[in-house]
Amino acid sequence: MxxxxxxxxxxxxGTLVIGTFEGKKLQGIAADADKKTGGALSRAMTVKDFKxxxxxxxxxxxxxxxxxxxxxxxxxxxxxxxxxxxxxxxxAKVMASLEKCKDKSAFVHFPAFSTxxxxxxxxxxxxxxxxxxxxxxxxxxxxxxxxxxxxxLKTLGFMTDAxxxxxxxxxxxxxxxxxxxxxRHVVSEPPNIIYPESLxxxxxxxxxxxxxVEVLNETQMQKLGMNALLGVGQGSIRDSQLVVLTWKGGPKxxxxxxxxxxxxxxxxxxxxxxxxxxxxxxxxxxAGSGVVLGLMRALAGRKAKVNVVGVxxxxxxxxxxxAQRPGDIVTSMSGQTIEILNTDAEGRxxxxxxxxxxxxxxxxxxxxxxxxxxxxxxxxxxxxxxGLFSNNDTLASRLKEAGDxxxxxxxxxxxxxxxxxxxxxxxxxxxxxGSGRGAGSITAAQFLQRxxxxxxxAHLDIAGTAWDKKGRPLSVKGATAFGxxxxxxxxxxxxx
Numbered sequence: 001m002x003x004x005x006x007x008x009x010x011x012x013x014g015t016l017v018i019g020t021f022e023g024k025k026l027q028g029i030a031a032d033a034d035k036k037t038g039g040a041l042s043r044a045m046t047v048k049d050f051k052x053x054x055x056x057x058x059x060x061x062x063x064x065x066x067x068x069x070x071x072x073x074x075x076x077x078x079x080x081x082x083x084x085x086x087x088x089x090x091x092a093k094v095m096a097s098l099e100k101c102k103d104k105s106a107f108v109h110f111p112a113f114s115t116x117x118x119x120x121x122x123x124x125x126x127x128x129x130x131x132x133x134x135x136x137x138x139x140x141x142x143x144x145x146x147x148x149x150x151x152x153l154k155t156l157g158f159m160t161d162a163x164x165x166x167x168x169x170x171x172x173x174x175x176x177x178x179x180x181x182x183x184r185h186v187v188s189e190p191p192n193i194i195y196p197e198s199l200x201x202x203x204x205x206x207x208x209x210x211x212x213v214e215v216l217n218e219t220q221m222q223k224l225g226m227n228a229l230l231g232v233g234q235g236s237i238r239d240s241q242l243v244v245l246t247w248k249g250g251p252k253x254x255x256x257x258x259x260x261x262x263x264x265x266x267x268x269x270x271x272x273x274x275x276x277x278x279x280x281x282x283x284x285x286x287a288g289s290g291v292v293l294g295l296m297r298a299l300a301g302r303k304a305k306v307n308v309v310g311v312x313x314x315x316x317x318x319x320x321x322x323a324q325r326p327g328d329i330v331t332s333m334s335g336q337t338i339e340i341l342n343t344d345a346e347g348r349x350x351x352x353x354x355x356x357x358x359x360x361x362x363x364x365x366x367x368x369x370x371x372x373x374x375x376x377x378x379x380x381x382x383x384x385x386x387g388l389f390s391n392n393d394t395l396a397s398r399l400k401e402a403g404d405x406x407x408x409x410x411x412x413x414x415x416x417x418x419x420x421x422x423x424x425x426x427x428x429x430x431x432x433x434g435s436g437r438g439a440g441s442i443t444a445a446q447f448l449q450r451x452x453x454x455x456x457x458a459h460l461d462i463a464g465t466a467w468d469k470k471g472r473p474l475s476v477k478g479a480t481a482f483g484x485x486x487x488x489x490x491x492x493x494x495x496x
Contacts, residue, residue, distance in 0.1 A: 001135055002155045003128050003170070005163035006107070010036075014103040015070045016062070017094050019110035021079045022052040027111045029159070033071070037063035045073065053077060054086075057097065069103055082115055084126045085407050089473040091130030098153055105155045112161060124160045125169035131156060132177050133474045138188040172302040176488055179298025183481035187290040187466065191266035191283045196233070196241040196314035199265060199286065203243045203293055203312065209300035212246035226353040228332040232346040233315035235270060235323025242354065243289075245296045245310035249303060250495075256307040257495060258364035259296075259487060260354050262347045262371035263289030263314035270317045270343030271325055284479065285347070287466035288370035289314060291483035298488050306495045309362050313354035317346045329428050333357055334451055339428040347373045348432060348444050352451045359455045366395055366456045369448065370483050371463075376440030378464040385411040386482060387461035389445035395456050402490035407474070408482050410460065419446045 010016075010029050018030045018041075026034050026041060034041040040063035044050070048058045054077030062068035074094065076082070091108075098106050108127070112120050139145060160166045186194055186202060200215045207213050218239050221230055226242070233240035243263075246256075267285040268274060274282070284290075289312035296310045324330075328340045330349075334356040338349065351369055359367055377387040386403075388410040390396035396412055403410040419442050425431040430450060434443035445459045465482040472480060 001153055003132055004155055004157040005166040006157045006159050007163055008159045008161060011107040012067050014068065014105035014107065015101055016068050017072045017074060017106060017108045019074045019076045020052045021076045024052060029109045033066060037066060072097055079113060087123055087126040088130030091127035092134035092474045095131040095134040101153045104152055106153055107157045107159060109159045120160060121162050121165040122169050124158050124166040125173055128158050128170050129173040129177060130474060133180060136181050136184055137476055138478055175301030176298045176485060178301055179294040180481040180484050182297045183290045183294030183484050184479040186293060187284045187287050187479035195238045195265045195316055197239060199314055200241045200243050203245060206245060206297060206300060211296055211300045214244040216242040225333045227330040228338055228349040229313055229315060229353040231324045231330045232317050232349050235320040236316040236318040238316045240315040243312040243314060247296055247299050247308045249305050250307040254307050255365040256309045256362055257491060258309045258358045258362055258367040259292050260311045260351065260358050260369040261288035261292035262350055263312045264347060264350060265314060265316050267317045268319055270323050270346060271319050272342045272344040273319055274344060284467050285372050287372050287462060291370050294481055294484040295487050298484060304496060306491055311354050311358045313350040315350055336430060336450065337428040339425040339431040341431050342433045345432045347371050348447045351448055355448060355451045359453050364455060367452060368458050370460045372466050373461045374441045374444050374463055377461040380441060381411055381464055383464045383468055385409045386465045387441050388412040388458060389415055390458035391449060392456040395458050398494055399458055399490055403486050406485040406489050408486040413442055415446055415449060419443055423447055
C-alpha cells in the first residue's frame with residue numbers, strides 16, 4: 001500500500017476519513033462535505049452522540065450528493081493532549097478501520113493544528129507513520145488466507161496544507177518502519193527457516209545500505225575464548241555465529257554506542273528441557289538480536305549521524321549427546337569461570353561473551369543489551385513493560401523517557417550486592433542461576449553486569465513484550481519489534 005500526501009480538497013472517490021477534536025465543530029473539508037449532504041454528517045454525529053472524544057468513531061455510507069462510498073468520523077480527543085505517539089496510534093486505528101475496505105483509495109482529513117513541539121506537517125507524518133506500522137502482517141505461510149484477507153486499498157492519502165513538507169517529515173519515519181518490519185519478520189519466521197547461519201545471511205543484506213557486516217564462526221570464537229556462548233550451541237547441528245554490524249554516521253573521533261542482542265534461534269532448554277506446552281513460542285527467543293538487526297536497518301536507512309555497533313550472539317539450544325550438562329564449568333572470554341546449574345538459563349551465557357567482546361573491542365560510550373531473558377519478568381510486569389536494569393542512572397532515565405515517548409515502556413528494577421552474592425559459586429567464579437526461585441530477573445541481570453567491565457550499561461528484559469498474543473495499537477498480534485523505536489528515539493534525542 002502506498003502512503004501519499006495531498007493538498008486539502010474534498011475527495012471525489014473512495015473512502016473519506018474525517019477527524020475532529022473534542023467539542024469542536026466540523027471544519028474545512030468536513031464542513032464542506034456536511035454542507036453538500038444537507039447536514040447528514042452533523043445529524044449522524046447527533047444520533048450517535050459523537051463528541052470527538054478519543055477513540056470515538058462513526059462509520060456511515062456516504063450520503064447522496066457525494067461521489068464517495070463511505071465516510072468515517074474519528075474523535076481526536078482534546079486538542080491540547082496531542083503527542084506524536086497519540087497521532088501514531090490514531091493513524092494505526094484509521095488503518096485498522098480500513099483493513100476490510102473495498103475501495104482502492106482512502107483519504108484522511110484532520111483539521112489543521114500545531115503544538116509546542118510539532119507543526120502540522122510533522123503531525124501528519126506521524127499519523128501516516130502509525131498507519132504504516134499497522135499494515136504489517138505475517139501471512140507468508142497462509143496463501144489462501146492471505147488472498148482472502150487482502151485489503152483492496154492501494155493508496156492512503158493524508159491531506160495537508162503542505163504535502164511536500166509532510167512527505168519530507170515522513171521519510172525518516174518510513175525508514176524506521178522498515179527496521180521495525182525487518183525485526184517483526186525475522187522474529188516471526190519458524191525455527192527451521194531462521195537459525196544462526198540463515199539469520200547471519202539476512203544481516204549481510206544490510207551491506208547495501210552501508211552497514212559494515214562481519215560474521216565470526218565457531219573456530220574464530222573458540223580462538224577468542226567464547227566458551228560460554230559456544231557451550232549453549234554445542235548440542236545443536238547448527239553452528240553458532242557472532243554477527244557484528246557497524247554504522248559509521250558520526251565523526252571518526254566519536255566512540256560508538258553498542259547494542260547487543262541475545263539470538264537463541266530456538267530454545268528447548270537443552271538438557272534442562274522445557275515443558276512441551278508452548279515450546280513453539282521459543283522461536284522468538286532471538287528477538288533481542290532481531291531488534292539489533294532492525295535498529296541498524298533503521299539507522300542506516302535514515303542516515304543517522306551517529307556511530308553505532310550492533311552485536312548479535314546467535315546459537316540454538318538443543319538437547320543431544322553433545323549438549324552442555326548441568327554441572328559443567330566453562331571459562332568465558334572474560335576469563336571468569338561459570339558453573340552451569342541450569343542449561344535453560346542460557347541467554348545470559350550468550351550475552352556474557354557477546355557483552356565482553358563488545359566492550360573490549362569497541363570501547364563504547366554506552367552499551368545496551370536486549371534479551372528475552374527470563375520468565376520471571378513476565379510474572380513481574382506482564383506484557384505492558386519491559387524490565388530495565390542499569391549501572392548508570394542517567395542512561396536509565398534517558399531510556400525510560402524514550403520508552404514513554406514511543407509507547408515501548410520500561411520499568412526499572414534494582415541491582416545490588418545481596419543479589420550479586422546470590423550467584424557466587426562454590427566451585428567457579430559465578431553460577432548461572434540464583435539459589436532460589438525469587439528475584440530471577442534481577443539475578444540474571446546481576447550475572448550480566450559481571451561482564452560489562454564498568455561501561456555505562458543497561459539491560460532490557462523483553463521476554464514479555466517481544467511477542468503479543470492480543471495485538472497492540474501499532475501492531476497486530478505476534479512479533480512487536482519492541483525496542484527498535486525506543487532505541488532509535490534514545491539515539492536520536494541524545495546522540496545526534
